[in-house]
Amino acid sequence: MRWWKVAGLAGLAGVAATGVVLARQERRRRAYTPDEIRERLHARVAEAEQGPAATADES
Template sequence: MRWWKIAGLAGLAGVAATGVVIAREQRRRRAYTPDEIRERLHARLAESADNSATGDR
């Protein structure tokens, strides 16, 4: 029965680690202002338009 406890603790640690990673990513995503997001999207659009016009991938 001891290995069940170890498996349970390992599962719990995995769930906790996943939660930490998700929370960190959400914090990073919320750190941008709407204007910064808009600027980044416009820059990515311009870059993709340039690449498609030249035939690069």
């Protein structure tokens, strides 16, 4: 088998593996209920608001 065939097959396997990973992530993301998403977003906003203030106090 020539090297370019092996490289092509490795590239194809990489693309397929990437597709599998993205499909799993999408399935996991869609499994959240709207209330769970809202709670997570509120928690992230609260964390982001506290983050810059804490680093400004330290400097």
